[in-house]
Amino acid sequence: MTGKGGLRRLALCVAAALLPLAAQGAGKCERLIASGSPDAPPYLWRDPQDPERLIGVNAELLQQVAAQIGVKLDILYAGKRSQALEEVRTGRMDLLVDAPLTVTELESLDYVHPALVPNDYLVWTLRTAPLQYRSLADLHGHAGAISAKARPTQAFVTLAAEHLKLATTENLQQAFDRLVHGQVEYVIAGRYSGAAMAQAQGVGDKLQSSELPVDRPGLYLALSHDSACNDPWLRGQLAKKMTELTASGIPAEVFSRNVERWRAQQSPPPAAPQQ
Numbered sequence: 001m002t003g004k005g006g007l008r009r010l011a012l013c014v015a016a017a018l019l020p021l022a023a024q025g026a027g028k029c030e031r032l033i034a035s036g037s038p039d040a041p042p043y044l045w046r047d048p049q050d051p052e053r054l055i056g057v058n059a060e061l062l063q064q065v066a067a068q069i070g071v072k073l074d075i076l077y078a079g080k081r082s083q084a085l086e087e088v089r090t091g092r093m094d095l096l097v098d099a100p101l102t103v104t105e106l107e108s109l110d111y112v113h114p115a116l117v118p119n120d121y122l123v124w125t126l127r128t129a130p131l132q133y134r135s136l137a138d139l140h141g142h143a144g145a146i147s148a149k150a151r152p153t154q155a156f157v158t159l160a161a162e163h164l165k166l167a168t169t170e171n172l173q174q175a176f177d178r179l180v181h182g183q184v185e186y187v188i189a190g191r192y193s194g195a196a197m198a199q200a201q202g203v204g205d206k207l208q209s210s211e212l213p214v215d216r217p218g219l220y221l222a223l224s225h226d227s228a229c230n231d232p233w234l235r236g237q238l239a240k241k242m243t244e245l246t247a248s249g250i251p252a253e254v255f256s257r258n259v260e261r262w263r264a265q266q267s268p269p270p271a272a273p274q275q
Contacts, residue, residue: 091226
């Protein structure tokens with residue numbers, strides 16, 4: 001990456017590597033460089049005012065945690081999700097803030113338990129043609145869609161492949177477009193990501209979601225094995241704060257605020273008055 005943003009990111013990554021060495025006497029890391037998916041609202045997306053940074057529910061909550069344990073934090077854009085994952089795998093960045101739990105990634109990442117945020121996947125349908133969902137059997141024989149960017153559990157992926165007629169679209173917007181135009185009968189989408197997209201597309205009044213989740217993967221903090229900051233002190237502090245956060249409940253206003261924040265950013269600016 002080039003330009004001022006790339007140079008700033010390089011400088012921060014160098015600082016992330018050097019500061020822990022200076023902090024060894026204190027026994028803790030002083031700065032973390034994090035990244036994640038740049039297009040997963042309301043959990044995470046690029047800040048239009050500063051595109052080199054990521055904002056959203058996950059960013060807001062982790063900033064609170066970092067402040068509580070006295071660690072400086074930068075949540076930076078590193079490219080698409082696969083690029084962010086590679087930056088963390090190699091230790092060039094310290095952690096992912098929205099990692100789904102997968103067995104294969106345990107070779108390069110330490111997951112902090114419990115999950116930072118829930119990520120319930122629901123059945124979204126048209127209000128005029130609802131499907132009653134109580135189990136996967138209720139979806140048998142019905143055409144559905146899911147975004148390629150969704151991150152359900154492997155157990156759900158296996159069951160869906162065996163039992164559901166589920167098409168994969170490039171993104172959630174396309175999945176909802178197919179639903180609105182009657183090309184599918186339902187969409188599998190996140191509780192909050194679905195609400196954010198429905199509002200942004202202006203179809204919130206046309207869609208409804210099931211109360212019962214079809215899948216509950218959760219999104220985790222995941223520290224790179226090769227991060228200079230990955231030590232017992234940091235893992236312990238993050239786990240402690242995640243446990244406290246889960247016990248207290250994630251404030252609904254954090255989600256609603258970020259859903260509204262993202263929706264407002266999708267609205268075109270008002271036209272200038274005619275002179």
